[in-house]
Amino acid sequence: MTRIGLLSDTHGFWDDKYLTYFTDCDEIWHAGDIGSAALIHKLAEYKKVRAVYGNIDGQDIRKEFPEVNRFTIDGADVLIKHIGGYPGRYDRSIQDTLFIRPPKLFISGHSHILKVKFDKTLNMLHINPGAAGISGFHKVRTMVRFTIDKGTFSDLEVIELAG
Template sequence: MNVVVVSDTHMSKKQIEFPERLVDELSSADLIIHAGDWSIPEVYDELCNYAPVYGVYGNVDGDDMKKIVPYKHVLEVKNHKIGIVHGHGEKKTTEKRALEAFKEDEVDIILFGHSHIPLLRYFKKQLLFNPGSATAKRKLPYYSFGILTFTDDLVEARHIFYK
């Protein structure tokens, strides 16, 4: 199973075109996960043209997105529990806020966004994964998104970086 993970798309109604590199992966996705800051519901609608979409809202998302997606979500994929949260808030780091959001849940993978900084590491037995941003790289040299590939009991996580 091939899962495309995006976050922080920050798109406006005038800019509803995804980068070509992302579209290449969306075309073969079995599932798409968005970790918040969609900005507009049209991003959700467009992603739904490729595969089933799950996600959460972020700090720039308005009531229109909050009607579509929750603050946090737990999803099971191939016997792996995935926790999804944007990671915004006050105090602590984005990573610590993401971990804290699932302290009562037994999740194997935590997907989050907010910082726009790609991250892939383990904390204890939980895989922490921030895909970065496919459309708003800020001061980073590359745009990025993530791919999770599930086979039997294994999961492979990787970033796709591009200009």
């Protein structure tokens, strides 16, 4: 069983609540637009981090993290890409990958809109954790926590950050 803390679109904004809410997590995943190498390194000092770069990330972050991160954890095939769209409207840059070999879990960011939706066509869960930073049009900052156990997902929680 693995407990995941998931965030996206921090745009370099640090909030100590990231650590507070991810205390019981085994790993922290960042779905891009990290915005600052210092931010992602601070998260990595706290927990194991998996991340992708986003469209606002500079070369320092792009050298450290891939555009697409696909891995297996606790029996689940996971794919993370910052610009990915959502069920019924996947971004063209990832459509072929998703349709040829869909993961069990597809995570994207970019839209700043929290969305958790199961894609019945691809038999795949999609999560966009919204935006945890303060840059952008979103009115509520959000993150997500969930559990992976033998390839199944449970205990999904949406965390709203004040301010």
